[in-house]
Amino acid sequence: MSATPTLNTEQAQAFKAIKKFLEHPTANTFVLKGYAGTGKTFLMQHLGKWLEEEKHDFRMLAATGRAASVLRGKTGFDTKTVHSEIYNFSKVDGLENAIAKDGGIDKSGQMSMQFLLRVPDENKILYIVDEASMMSGEHSDKDDHFASFGSGVLLDDLFKVADKNKIIFVGDPSQLPPVGQKLSPALDMDWLAKKDRIAISFTLQKIERTDAGNDVLKLASSVRMMGGQYSANRFIKLPAAGLNNVKLHGSVRDMFKVYSEKYRKNGPNKALAIARSNKMVQHINKAMRRDLFGSQYTPLRTGDVLLVTQNNYKVPLTNGDFVSVVSLGQISSRFDLCFQNIRVKALASDIEYDTILSLDALNSEKGALDTDQQKTLMIDFNTRMNAKDIKVNSAEYKRKWKEDDYLNCIRASYGYGVTCHKAQGGEWTDVFLFLDKSMYGMDSDELCKWWYTAITRAKLELNLVIDWWIA
Secondary structure (H helix, E strand, O other): OOOOOOOOHHHHHHHHHHHHHHHOOOOEEEEEEOOOOOHHHHHHHHHHHHHHHOOEEEEEEEEEEEHHHHHHHHHOOOOEEEEHEEEEEEEEEOOHHHHHOOOOOOOOOEEEEEEOOOOOOOOEEEEEOHHHHHHOOOOOOOOOOEEOOOOHHHHHHHHHOHHHHHHEEEOOOOOOOOOOOOHHHOHHHHHHHHHHHEEEEEEOOOOOOOOOOOOOOHHHHHHHHEEEEEOOOOOOOOOOOOOEEEEEOHHHHHHHHHHHHHHHHHHHOOEEEEEHHHHHHHHHHHHHHHHHHHHOOOOOOOEEEEEEOOOOOOOOOOOOEEEEEEEEEEEEEOEEEEEEEEEEOOOOOOEEEEEEEEEHOOOOOOOOHHHHHHHHHHHHHHHHHHHOOOOOOHHHHHHHHOOOOOOOEEOEOOOOOHHHHOOOOEEEEEEEOOOHHHHOOOOOOHHHHHHHHOOOOOOEEEEEEOOEOOO
């Protein structure tokens, strides 16, 4: 029997610093930084056990559903997304403006679902937030403004709910920042100071998660160090040649063939393709379905793997979760939207759920419904509530909203290939990285963070295609 793992010297120093922080009279934020393999999650598990022994109330949170699932699996502690912890559904706003005189949709009418902040804490609670590099400190510029969350700035809202309670942010400063931002604000001491946060920082640097002869983390470290260096050459190269466990393939076709074989042999929890663009992701998904089912145009099949793209109230599936289709039921339609009853298995937990899938979302480019389609769902729901004399935004209306099969239909894309942002927070044994020259649209520092994030998704083996950007 192997001995129970213990903290290394650096981790023990970090743990001591956290305990001092918890006793500090004014400090309210602790930033635990650490590169891939330094044992951040192990330290969080150790901290959680100590907090339980001390009877100190705490919440394990993560920036995304996928990250929450991973943290839950590694630490054994219940973990929620930050969104589910701090926001509650409040009301539907502008419904009357979205309904045309004939009962259809007025596309010019502004309508949104409002999620407001819950009441700030009164009790003493410590918040531990993993994958904090992904948390936004700016207003979202997403095209879909159908759902409105609090002030629109996630970190500001978390600070407001936490009130006088302390927060520990855990993350890797070399990973991709939130979409559209140049830095990860939750890990940036200057940004936190501007928000009047009194912060303490500790950085783990000793890499523990290494296997003899495995150079994946060695490559990640090289890329990380490149990111901080000025380069006059915009076309920096990825130093991936001649490394153990970093396999270089002669062509995209050759690498895809190996990916398809490994995927079929080892399953979706072991192998994943990561691409730079949504266009390449779609290409991979179509090619995999052609390999698996004979045609990329084959309707949804038992055994298909899907990537959930939106959190759900009715079943505990969140944005970033991978599921496999166990069985298929009837197809139905409402207001020109198509749905299918399905049974899925969450790959992270092996738990099965009966639910309804939006076929419109599945067949869209991003696995999501557009604003007009979401309006349609709400108007259909509202019509059904009116028929039962349930008033808009009443307590009963809100309860039915959380229980409704169609409003809570699963939004998902096929999950054989994903973008780097979608893979963030997860790990796979074998990662197949499909690069293209569009990546040089990023500046050198941003590109290195993209490479680093993608590379560190691989636990054992990284696969690349030989090209002019490989050195």
